[in-house]
Amino acid sequence: MSSPNNGTATVETLSEVFRCFICMEKLRDARLCPHCSKLCCYPCIRRWLTDQHHQCPHCRATLHLHELVKCRWIEDVTSQLDTLKINETNKQKGEEKDKCELHKEKLTVYCQSCSKCICHQCALFNGSHVGHSFLPFDDIYKTNLSIVNEHLGKLKRRHVDLICLAQDVERNVENVKIARDERFKEIINIMQTIQSKLDEQFKIKMDALVGKIIN
Template identity: 50%
Template sequence: MKSVFFFLFCLRCENHHEKLSVFCWTCKKCICHQCALWGGMHGGHTFKPLAEIYEQHVTKVNEEVAKLRRRLMELISLVQEVERNVEAVRSAKDERVREIRNAVEMMIARLDTQLKNKLITLMGQKTSLTQETELLETLLQEVEHQLRSCSKSELISKSSEILMMFQQVHRKPMASFVTTPVPPDFT
């Protein structure tokens, strides 16, 4: 602030080219001592020492500076609150994403377990049907071989045996091979 004070005392009067050293309280402006004593324009006015008025102005300016600093601190505090809020919102979103991912992973694991169980059932059905299919194919190949290679008399003698094998196959009803479909839906 001393540099402002020095600046005010360095200014010169436009009329007398002297330093401004007096404050005209009536006009509210700085003047030189000649304007105050003999200038004529300030006759009957009230004067104050420039240094005293300067101190009053510095005090007012410092008060306003202090208010601005407090305002600045309040604004900085509000910005920090908003930044904390932004971080809290981002963290909450990230936590929600983690929860969703965990839930999805658990759902996928459940689906995988359901799939495994369904596939075990289906593979059991397929194995049973495949075994029966292979048995019938082997039987048919054997019978066809007998029909091709046996003489008439041999075929007649083996026919009861062959028919007995067919009866054994037919004892197991087709309904026993009908599989219950495994529903393709997942819960």
């Protein structure tokens, strides 16, 4: 049977592979020995080799700085391992929250009298729950899920109604704009017609006045 900590153990094992064999810490600016393929930090191996040690500290083969292989991909791997560690830690914390603080058992029963989730041992043997009414946790989950889905369905329908209403408002606004533009054109045409008639009447009167003056 697999242990709940297997995931964390696997991540830790992988992390050990990607540790510097000199300082035993997470690799920084990783380099690889071309003779034994061991990984180490560049600052660590540089210090080792510059202190008159022209040998790999692991395999003892002759080694110089320029022979070291730079491993750019190591940073991506260690970054992913850090993310996995965080995820595993959060997962374990979540699992602890789903367990009874007293018996460390999984919460499987809902006490209706206390309005709280408890484990089966609390329901059977804990004196504080004597005479209380219980429901299986799965039933409570399904009931609440059904209620949530029902409300979600109502919200979706309301959302559709609001979209339709917004579209109607947009159409009405567009119709109002069109009617306004048409009315404005009508007013301009009327004003131009009136202006034209006034100009014509003014010309007739001016011609008549000039004729009288000449005569």
